Amino acid sequence: MSHHLPTTLEEARRRGWDTLDIILVSGDAYIDHPAFGVPLLGRWLEVHGFRVGIIPQPDWRSKEAFMALGRPRLFFGVSAGAMDSMVAHYTPQKKLRHDDAYTPGNRHGGRPNRASIIYTSRLKEAYKDVPVVLGGIETSLRRLAHYDFWEDKLRRSILLDAKADLLIYGMGERSLLELAKRLQSGESFSDIRDLRGSCFVGREVCEDCLSLPSWEQLAADKATFADAHRLMEQEQNPYCGQQLVQACGDRQVVCNPPSLPLSPKELDALYALPFSREPHPRYKEQIPAFEQIKCSITTHRGCFGGCSFCAITMHQGKVIQSRSATSVQQEVVRLVAKGWFKGQISDLGGPTANMYGLVCKAPDRGHNCRRPSCIYPAICPNLQCSDAPAVGMLRKIRSMPGVRQVVVSSGIRYDLLERQPDYFRELVAHHVGGLLKVAPEHLALKVTALMRKPDAAVFERFLARFRDESSKVGKRQGVVPYLMAGHPGCTVDTMVELALALRRLRLQVEQVQEFTPTPGTAASCMYYTGIDPANGKAVYVPRGDRERRIQKGLLLLHLPEEQARVRKGLQEMGRSDLLDRLDLSHTPGGTVRQQHRKYQHKRTPR
Template sequence: MAKQFALTDWLPTSKKEMEARGWEEADVILFSGDAYVDHPSFGAAVVGRILEAEGLRVAIVAQPNWRDDLRDFRKLGRPRLFFGVSAGAMDSMVNKYTANRRLRSEDAYTPDRRSDMRPDYPTIVYTRILKELFPDVPVVVGGIEASLRRLTHYDYWQDKLLPSILCQSQADLLIYGMGELPLHEIAQRLLNGEPFDRLKDVRQTSYLVPKGEEISSHERDIRLFSHEECLMDKRKQAQNFCQIEVQSNCYEADRILQTVGDVTVVVNPPFPPMNTEQVDCSFDLPYTRLPHPRYRGKVISAYEMIKHSVNVHRGCFGGCAFCTISAHQGKFIASRSESSVLHEVEQITQMEDFKGYLSDVGGPSANMYRMQGYDLAICKRCQRPSCIHPNVCPNLNADHRPLLELLRRIDKHPKIKKSFIGSGVRMDLLLHVYKDKALREAADQYTEDLIVRHVSGRLKVAPEHTSESVLNLMRKPPFRQFAEFTKRFHQINQAHGLRQQLIPYFISSHPGCTEEDMAELAVLTKKLDFKLEQIQDFTPTPMTLATEMYYTGYHPYTLQPVYTAIKKEDKQKQHMFFFWYKREEADRIRRELQRIGRPDLIAKLFDRPTPSHHQSDTRPSRPSSRPVRKGKNHRSRN
């Protein structure tokens, strides 16, 4: 039977709801760019429940009107301690604009998908308004938009290098990464009477120090090139990125300092990765798992997608060049206990609209649950951004048995008809040549269980490209692994009498990718009998390796030039090769293959020879960067 909730089971969103709890004021008021959904997949709800668990009175203002009289910013009054601001579960610019910088017509995190309910850069807009209305109240910013913009970063939508979002918003404190641990310390210290301006030593936070104000000296401080130096020399921005990436994924990181004009941005080192007990505490808070009643009768698409799903871990050690997951969640896996996961499954089965199907049992990468280093001391010294590229680290215990056991326990629940895995799966972990027989057998068994028991007819995987040089830049495994996985997929389907589809994801215009690479991608995927559907043009997002290559034109770790298609027409030429099978693209593709000197690929794509008078006598020179490619783009997929 579905549990019945009272209005007071949600965090209050109005003065009336605060009064119903007997509050005259809130301790903390949160402002969010997303609708308020009280679910552990929505950041504002997690922050609110964490602070509530610390004993604070927390209220939330979701998607405030920033255009008119600003009454939404005044309606709950002044908080006793601080305001909290987040743009939402996604970077607002990724959420609002396409890779071609076109305004999207729908917003999945807004009731009925309205696209006009949040400004560009809500972190900046909301914070500036709050500082204007309540100049003496501290503002703490967080979430992925603030987290990935904590230092000098390239902004694709403005096409310029921007300083820390702290400089743009004038927030008092920034929490980066997953916020539970810094929030716990901040709450405890404030409750103990410590003034807000004494919190600048909290780990995993960032703040500004004005010129002339003394900064405590740390022996191991890392001083980046200043924002102004990066504006003058793109190679310095590339060099900065290497330091930032290493410290973001380092078990025992150092403090980072960067000068911007008359201020210094200070980024304190992160907390160590959360342990199982800490992760459980976050997921086991008293969420209603439902949108706030104010949205009754309206649809919030992002919620509909995840309401019957379970997230079993955080973090990703894949280190993909275009992905922000490791930059925000870190590369160390923080897994939930079986009991916590099973408790959430039980909650889902009690939902009124649950029909017996879990839409996803996964995480940033579905098959990294409970995986970590055999020897933690080695991990603490490691500075590799990826544990599996260019090869699987010998210290990585990539054991699929805990995940297999968890999935089987979930499937034994009497109300579960089927549990699907919709998150991305790392093929390289499934195909790795394990020396340990038990690990090999577990990976094989997971592969079979995945295909037979946990696919809803279509399994999504992400080879991303076919070119070895581009894949190296992406930090992805060779394409031959996808071909091998495709073979195994069909073998397992045939053995079990199943007819399922494999849906591969690919990216065009990634740094290092040329038209010729895309043409060869079309030929290779055609040979495997794929007509591609899940494709995307590369979108640069802050704090990723691929974005730094896109903006600077250099590989940060080698400072060698890297070719990137930046002009709109060049990106469109790459993108069209995905659709070689569409009649309206065929002539354009033929002409382009002639132009780049690859008429041999025309017959391979279109199964007929090209007339000799279309042959090109000369072949254009390749970009000079070709020999130096070594390497939920914003997607959180692997």
């Protein structure tokens, strides 16, 4: 018998279940691994006594696939999957992707566009009287009125468009379990209106709420939308955030304050659940997302970086929630026992690896803080930056039986490393797989300020120290910088500035990310409005495909085809003056990885 949660009635009956309490519908294939949200929530509900099943990637063209597990006793839960379905389906140029890492065989088409809306519609068609609860990152970011890049217009709350009964935003463990318990005890679904981390629709006037501008006001005035985003962002602290209300016609979307963070003990219990760590046996083809994360271990969640283009804070929250080192070690033991494990842990980290164990040391522990970032424009004096917990954990994990190598491939905040000398040395000496990935995103001050990222001087200090530390331990290691083109504030001039800085720093990139305005972020607000919501100032936004292609090409000038494209594009823009600054004839060839391979045979023996 499979150790997975049931996906068919036959599998449910093998467990002795005639009916299920809760059925979760997911846009992803079912991989029973804690890195995937729907299986994690399913296991969490299961361990608390609920009978849970999963319908993964149902055929949305008819209601029959949504009836595979019958009628749940309490409710359906719906998630588009680990990614927003529109981001999963389209490139930054709005071209259709032909792959999907969360689908067997890496095939496109496993889920529909706007999956949360379509899934809810089919469930209501199949079981009109069964409540539907929305969740996942797609709905977290779309819980209130938001700019939709793919339609290039403002959309109202996804709760209204989907016609669901409730929306749970954030990671969901507390909210979903409380909802299930209250329904189990006999409370009416329509009476549950005080659930943290949830949104609902009402018609009555909401008292003691922070009223945001109505959808109609936002659609009529972009400056009002920018102001509303700033207000919403200030209310993300779960300890002091207010209940928000946004009118749309004669209805109101009410957004309760975020759920409280999980304690280390609660987080440990979550990761101790009996995951098989493998795809459901129904799948015969490889699932790329599983291959990527199957040997990775999550040590914490949340990020206090507050980058304007990033959705993590809006979904996981700003508060760092860390597991105990003992919990992580126990998971390593379970991983080592897997027959397919070859001794290398592919990642040990979280959204930002070196935030593990960091806490606010203010007298109120940050419970009244409304800053979107703890490290921009400068590191908050109340932030406890001790690297002792992370260093201790790394040392314990790499010394465990069956572990040959531990790589940290999660993001690193290099501005924090200035206050974490021991972690820096530990990382360079033992946990870089040849190339360390960092994300300066840009180096022009005008752009980094809008991104809420550190300036170029901080990155240059990090790079010099990384190279020095690598030399000290006898390793030839490189840095792969993640960079972005097309972000609000980016101009051709700032991209030329960035290209010249990379040349001066002896860095080349393999890929350049093009900015995609994902719902709910400050950068998306800038893209839509042309206004920085933090201060109301105008922001330049590159919108045309030609300019965005040139911006991207400026960072890939070591590729001959990009040189030709950039030369032609700048000439067409009347910016031939920039060609003299770039001096393309002296641009070296090869990617970062190719350059790294050139000296692999010269590495000092260990």
